[in-house]
Amino acid sequence: MVSQIVSAIGVMVVGVFICALYYWISDKVLNTIFPVPVGNVTLASRNLNRRAVVRPWLFLGPALLLLGIYLVYPVVATFILSFYDRAGVEYVGFANYRWAFLDSGFRQSIFNNILWLAVVPAACTFFGLVIAVLTDRIWWGNIAKSIVFMPMAISFVGASVIWKFIYEYRGGNDTQIGLLNAIVTWFGGDPQVWISIPFWNNFFLMIILIWIQTGFAMVILSAALRGIPEETIEAAVIDGANGWQIFWKIMVPQIWGTIAVVWTTITILVLKVFDIVLTMTNGQWDTMVLANLMFDWMFRGGGDSGRSAVIALIIMAAVTPIMIWNIRQANQDAGGH
């Protein structure tokens, strides 16, 4: 075990070193190819210009290479693969798309995804906003925020174990050790196997993501609320508005932009949700979502890259509007130097 730690640290140091070495050497090489002699002013200034032309690409090189291989190329390749058979060899036209359209498992996943998209971003934003407003008004608000924010640090797998324990069911006359069933039996109800009740089990899985993501929404919205000019609220108070009116008519409209950002960020996360479904149900009991269906087809029966690619493209299509919106926003405030 000690040897693995040592070798891991060694490899790490070497890796970072090689990486740093690239920038250092490439800079040295550039300076050697285009020297700036002291006497010759014209050559010096020409070479300085040449350096300025090449250097950005040396700085950007590794990043662009990685982005190209790991993100840009795969997007194109996945698109092409969606027209090929399971092994990615034979062209099959739209057969994979036709399959997706007719497959009941696919439709189930789309339905569940829509359910997730309808519930989770809304719930997170709503709870996040409520908690942000409440905690801003009390002295121990920051401690409360820390605790609500904490699940953000927990992995989806870890969170799944945490919640699986809450949903735990024990048959017969055994004492219920899952909190939810203990509460239900305490009130005189019958214990349930929560995660295997079709349709409703989706909500039990969603609770996990809501538990994790509300903190994110809260932090962002809380910052936005603090940015609201005090005068607008004071003016409303003078005009006799009550707390409810101030919240809905003064505060919410001013942070509308931030609410949209929070909503879209969580939407993207929901589209990619994979770990929770994998660890809680692995898609059983009608809980399959697109990301898991895609993963399933990637390996099922040796893997079907065509069908898997189609599912990935559907997820991609869903995030594309958000992507375009983000790019337009970024272009607007990209002033640079």
Add this chain to the structure above:
Amino acid sequence: MASLTTRLKRVGLPRLVVHLSVLFIVILWLIPTLGILVTSVRDKGQITTSGWWTAFGSSSQTSAGRLGDPGTAKQEGSNYVIRGSVFENGQSGTVKAFGTRVQEPAAFPVGKPADLGEGETLTVQEDGAYVYSKNAPFEGSRGKRIYLTVTTPPTFTLDNYRTVLFSEGIGQAFINSLTVTIPATIIPILIAAFAAYALSWMHFPGRALIIALVVGLIVVPLQMSLIPLLRLYNEVGNFLGTSSKTYAGIWLAHTAFGMPLAIYLLRNYIAGLPKEIIESARVDGASDFEIFLKIVLPLSFPALASFSIFQFLWVWNDLLVAIVFLGTGRDQLVLTGSLNALLGSRGGNWEILTASAFVTIVVPLAVFFGLQRYLVRGLLAGSVKGG
């Protein structure tokens, strides 16, 4: 009482409602994690017989025992007596009641002689000592079966952690996770910082296009990359004659997947550095390489810290990339992967699952509480500016 009412008046009822609702929310948010933390230090036997919320009180359970066999009986006056303890080796607790039939484990109270009929009496003390006597010799060759209601005081133990760390492979997985996470956190920072500098302070054609590309790539789902990359990795593995599942492979994958957000966050920060500092360094004849290394990098520390926390949490908590790009052998299984595997193989063994889960989340939680400031700052830079 009076002071409470006056204080209540001063605080105001609405204010009290706010305090109580926040308290309620905080408890609601804390309970799930508390549940596994408490369970992970409980005794294996107690976990299955009582809920974790009862862990701090005594738990009561039914167990079976056997009295000494008739051969050990001694004659005392006119009676034959067997003495001993109902607890077999290792057992402990307090006997609350006992019985001779499984349906009635609490038929008789402790400390008083119980008349079992046929001239037999049995007295069991709280500490388990018993006196079993009969007015005639005992018959048969085996000791009598009795059933006990035993309460055991709460016991907390680190045994579960010992088990998962050393025999369930979680210790090894912890090291594997570190092996994946540390390089996959440090390497992208360096690469992204250089790129971010170029995108904010150097002029070259196509800059706006690259920025747009980076922003666009932030939201590209990982699922789009998996199939082509899996094929690519297999081909490279075949070509080099090695396995396609290597640590180097996953470092590169995580580095690349974290790159768009890293460049975006760092560019936002680096582009916002005061123009005068960089211009004056240029006038002094410093090259871009020197400016970056000596001025920009030190000044960007807050942004670098924010991103490294993100990347650390993301890589440490990732499951998808790990199961696609790493093998399932012990030498490559990371914490999230092991936990997922344990959920399958040790479904009901909550002492294993909760301890493993806690080992998995303890590092990110420490990072979270230690460096929350930077995390919040990064989140705000990443999303508010984006919108």
